[in-house]
Amino acid sequence: MNAPTTDQLPVVVIGAGPVGLAAAAHLxxxxxxxxxxxAGPSAGTAVRDWAHVRLFSPWAEVTSPAAEKLLAPTGWVRPDGAAYPTGGDWAEQYLQPLADVLGDKVRYGATVTGVARAGRDRIVDADRDEQPFAVHLELADGREERISARAVIDASGTWSIPSPLGADGLPALGEKAAADRVSYRVPDLRDPAVRARYAGKRTAVVGSGASAFTALAYLADLAEEEAGTHAAWVLRRGIGANTYGGGEADQLPARGALGLAAKAAVENGHASAVTGFRTRAVERDGDRLILVAEDGHRIDPVDEVIVLTGSRPDLSFLSEVRLxxxxxxxxxxxxxxxxxxxIHSCGTVYPHGATELSHPEQDVYxxxxxxxxxxxxxxxxxxxEQVxxxxxxxxxxxxxxERVELTLPETGVCSGGGLLEEPDAAQNAEGGGCCAAPAALQIGIGAPAATTGGC
Known part of the structure; x- marks a missing residue:
């Protein structure tokens, strides 16, 4: 029996988050x-990690037109376009129904461990572009598998690799040893166990993006109910005109409100700002932790540390393709x-597609x-628009x-200040950014800095 030609092979999409599933719909x-x-057990696995966080983009801006067309025959109706979903809403009311429509075109519990050209490592030039891709998987039961593909679209996001506490991009000395007191996510204070972890405690919140704003707002609400709850807000820069975002001038109103909530937390005494602090080490002080800056400055002991300094892509399984x-x-x-x-905010990024996203390795995106x-x-x-x-x-x-089919709204105040430290995006489901993210995480789409998200 003749083997299928490359054009007859599937296009492998890595990640069943918002962008990955939109890619499948367009294909x-x-x-x-x-x-x-x-890799996870359901659609939007990473998004579900911040299910409690509300996006700062409304429903009208977080669904794909191609996906809506695919869903329409099932009777699916998009929720109120002006309403703001939580990560949980996004996953349950849109991502999972979309994955269900795609049926067996979505496989769960399938972790991609490597991508290469069949029979060619990254060094070999001969007939390279004529070979299909070999996608290596590890399944939930531990078995390994290899799939042939005509192209690979990696929408795995950045949620899985939060940036560390150390200001040099590496873990601070003592950070790993203090792992029991350090978190890299916006806490879900609805969970009694999580609430007990922060109630009546002093917590250092490190970061200056939407995720940090969200954590500060959550802890301020907790402080209204639980005496002794306080946040030490650790910023690598000083406080300036853009520290709290655009406020009422922000064209993403929910994001502007988030910055104002963080500002209120400071002004009402529920949080105190520690500026110009670039963390070098974490030291133990009995049951508490002390952060030490590059210049030797130390903050008063804290019970917990929440690190919300961004996220970064996992490129390890792409080592044999030419990026x-x-x-x-x-x-x-x-x-x-x-x-x-x-230079750019979410709204000043020019819409882009296959040309800007191409690599030396043809058909990898x-x-x-x-x-x-x-x-x-x-x-x-x-x-x-990318997919x-x-x-x-x-x-x-x-x-x-090459045609541009998207006009972005000017979101105003994404650039400058601390967004360089902003964590993910909601999309990580695939993974997270500043404009599609949860109201707390990044997710640029208006979400929290989530994983698969955006501004």
Missing amino acids: VERGLDPLVLE GLDERLQAPTVLAPLIDPN LVGMKSYGRAPTFLALTGY RSIAAAIAGDREAA
Whole structure:
């Protein structure tokens, strides 16, 4: 029996989060065969990690048009476009129904451990582009498998690798030893066990993005009910005009309100700002922790530390394909200058697609939050446009691939200040950014800095 040609093979999509599932929807629309590989047990596994956090983008901005077309025959109706979903809402009311429609095109419990050209490591040039991709998996039961693919779209996000406490990008001395008192997520204070961890305690919140704002707001609410609850807000910079975001001038109102809530936490005495503090070490003081700065400054002992300093992409399983990545942002080299958070906000990033996301290795694409590397200015809408263009490119429709079909709203105040430290995006489901993220995590889409998210 003849082996299938490369064009007859599926397009492997890594990650069943918002952008990964949107990619699958666009591929189906193009008559192509997607295979979505999700490490978790359900759609939007990473998004479910911040199910308690509300996005700061409304429903109208966090669903893909191609996905809605696929869902329509089932009777699915998008929730009120002006309402703001939580991560849990997003996963249950949109991502899981979409994955269910895709059926056996989505596989759960399938962790991608490697991607390569069949029979070619990254060194070999001969006939390289003519070979299918070999995608190596580890299944939930421990078995290994290898799948052949015509193209690979990596929408695995950045949620799985939160940035460490150390200001140099490495774990602070003593950070690992203090792991029992250090968290890298916005706490769900609805959980009695989590609430007990922070109630009546002094907590250091490290970071200056939407996730940090969310944590400060949550702890301030807890302080109103539990005496002794206080946050030490640790910032690597000083407090300036943009520290709390755009406030009432922010064109993402929910995000502006989040910054104002963090400001109120400080003004009402529930949080105290520690500025210009770049952490070098964590020391034990009995049952408490002391953070030590690069300049030797020390903060008063705390009971807990919440580190919300961004996230970064896992590139380990892509080591045998040829990627062209910017040395600073770890984003595709053509895309990097367009998303540099020192210059751009979520709304000033020009919509982009297959051309900007291409690599030396043909038909490999990093999309969604992962395409932004360490930049936090990602919007879910941007990710949906990315995969529309890429699906067109894989189908051979270059005109559609190069056409821009998205106009982004100007979100105003994403750049500057602390967004460089912002953690993920909601999308990590695939993974997280500044504009599609949860109201707390990043997720740029308006979500918290979530994993698969954005601004």
